[in-house]
Amino acid sequence: MTRRRQSGLDSVAALPWPVGIVLGVVGFVAIRYGIGWFFGASDGRIGQEIADQASGGMLAPLAWLVMGLCWFAALVSYLRGRARRKLLDAQTGLESFNRAHWREFELLVGEAFRRQGYAVEETGQGGADGGIDLILRKGGRTTLVQVKRWRRVQVDVRVVREMYGLMVHHRADAVCIAALGGFTRAAERFASDKPIELIDAPALLALVSSVQQDGGIGSIEPSQPDRSEAAPAARAAPACPHCRATMILRHNKSTGEAFWGCSAYPACRGTRATSALD
Template sequence: MARRKSGILNDLLEITSKLPWWVGVLLAVISYVALHQYSISEVSKISLQNHQFDGVRDQLLHTFAYFGQYLLPMIFLAGSILSAINTKRKQKLLDKQSGIDTIKAISWREFEELVGEYYRRNGYKVLETDSGPDGGVDIVVVREGKKKVVQCKHWKASKVGVAIVRELYGVMAAHDIAEGVVVTSGEFTKEARSFSESLPIELISGAQLVSIIDSVRRQKNVDTQDERSAEAVYCPRCNNPMVMRVAKKGSNMGQKFWGCSAFPRCKGTRDY
């Protein structure tokens, strides 16, 4: 699939949206400071008098800096916002998967994002490419300096054949990449599995993908529960979790305090 031509500003926006959100903010600050300082500097009078071309060039650069000090930061900030939105969307995409049916219902692009999010949660840096739905390497993942190329096949009907595995192996050899992965929402042919057995290429079927995504989702729930447990306040009397309450009478009326969740059986309290 040929990539649609776009202007340099659109390219900057697209590139920034694929970077971590804080990178876009940093680029916005740096570009504003640098261009603002240049825009308020004086054009050399000597160049204007003695070198007409240099004078025109300096004036053009100052004009670019004057407008660029506002335009470039806006583009970088817009890309930063898109990056944050896309990150959240990809997280939700993985979290809402409940089985092979939901995976097959998403688009090919979402399928690539789903696979990328799986690797991201496993500690990989994920680089998505623009190969399109019909070929090429879709994702490059890196962890501890080791690089993998990942090919995603969102095929609902036919099985992934040996030609796809051979194609990926060729890419690995051409770019000197040690490991590769082919992920599909369906299955692989026997020939494809047989060909990959002696190669550093992992084949992940739809059923396997459901399993590993489910394990990632469960781990997230465990981590969330651990965080909540670490933040919980426990009763000094019975060691049950405590809940925040508001005093309804007495000298402390209206003030918050920790009360035992086992009340009235236990009347333990702590200061809030």
């Protein structure tokens, strides 16, 4: 899968921050002591000279530099993660979604999936106009995600076809498209019999509210009149009978009948009838 070029520092910053700390320590030990030990075990004169210089502290500045860079990348990773968490916890409804910049919108969608246990890669490929914005990995399955912050424009079937083509090309398992403006009927029909999940604004609101921290900053309150109708459903959402993840209220595209679907779809396809909770 084609990706943008990343420097070594960017790659470490994309990892969980504790990994960056460990890499810094490992890099320091490997350079400060490992090189000298490796060449010291050889019988050659050149190897012995390198070992003597290494043991004399010649490589110490490089070792400290590597550890410092890794720890700086770990700090960047920690700050980015905290910013994503604050961004998601600050969402109070559809209006706050609308106020978010398209890049912030991508980050909060990624954070919502991350809290569901997905490993989330922010590809940087999509930009404001589309493409693969996120890659989700969980249980050996890969899902490609495109995020659309369009508020007044519905996603048409062309966009869904393109993402389906990318799924086939990259041999991914599923596709997810999150769009505030919703989807045309043609797009919904095309996705209905394929591993494509279409998440409109109410479904996204339910997803975000289900993963927000209890009592977190700006957590969605269903009782307030300007909230989506999806929020009360999310508050009382049952657990999936298969994987125990929080379920989301969905509607059958053919009949319009409401049912509970697993929020981990398409990795899990568990469902419940709404009447089962009455």
